[in-house]
Amino acid sequence: MTSNLILYNGPTSPFGRKCKIAANILQIPHEEKIINVYKSDFLDDFNPLRQIPTLVANGQVIADSNNICLYFDNISSKNSLYPSDRYWDCLSFINVANGIMENGVNRFIEISAIEKKDQREKTVLRYEKKIARSIEWIEKNFQKINLEFLSMDLISIACALDYTNFRYSDDWKNNNPNLKNWFDQISEKEFMKASSPGVSFKYE
Numbered sequence: 001m002t003s004n005l006i007l008y009n010g011p012t013s014p015f016g017r018k019c020k021i022a023a024n025i026l027q028i029p030h031e032e033k034i035i036n037v038y039k040s041d042f043l044d045d046f047n048p049l050r051q052i053p054t055l056v057a058n059g060q061v062i063a064d065s066n067n068i069c070l071y072f073d074n075i076s077s078k079n080s081l082y083p084s085d086r087y088w089d090c091l092s093f094i095n096v097a098n099g100i101m102e103n104g105v106n107r108f109i110e111i112s113a114i115e116k117k118d119q120r121e122k123t124v125l126r127y128e129k130k131i132a133r134s135i136e137w138i139e140k141n142f143q144k145i146n147l148e149f150l151s152m153d154l155i156s157i158a159c160a161l162d163y164t165n166f167r168y169s170d171d172w173k174n175n176n177p178n179l180k181n182w183f184d185q186i187s188e189k190e191f192m193k194a195s196s197p198g199v200s201f202k203y204e
């Protein structure tokens, strides 16, 4: 498929998954390139943080998943994924979902890429506490979200929870019944199945 939108992505990135699902729902034609971010020096010219997702849109670089999703939303003729009646609320939920992803990624790096003797137990616990607290916060505030409309915060929450299941644990389901019920349903959607994590590259 030829396109002037190139989404550099990874096989398991929850941030990249958010963008992929947003592009799917908003019907944004683009080319996705799955790269090994740890070996992709070429990306430094676009994004000195060398992170995925990074979008190159007609030569314009857009880094960071939040910016990429906003860009897709901006150029789409579909309904915005950011409901105007709860815009700031939506951004706050997205921020909490991103935090779950970030702590999940950092936790996984700590336990999988660092020699056992050098792993920081307290740091891992700190990541885990933040993940648990954030999921509980979403559960407690979930009624603020209109579940009839697939908004960007719901997409982000779904990606964050699935990444938690993938890299850490699904024990959160035991004490967050509303989220569990909703998550079990959204997991059945084609856009979730089509974007589920692949095989990761070795951290280096």
Ligand SMILES: N[C@@H](CCC(=O)N[C@@H](CS)C(=O)NCC(=O)O)C(=O)O
Binding pocket: 010, 012, 013, 014, 015, 037, 049, 050, 051, 052, 053, 063, 064, 065, 066, 098, 105
């Ligand atoms: N704030 C960024 C975070 C992206 C991020 O952390 N990406 C990870 C993969 S999940 C990455 O590229 N890691 C490689 C590295 O930082 O060296 C976003 O929302 O896009």
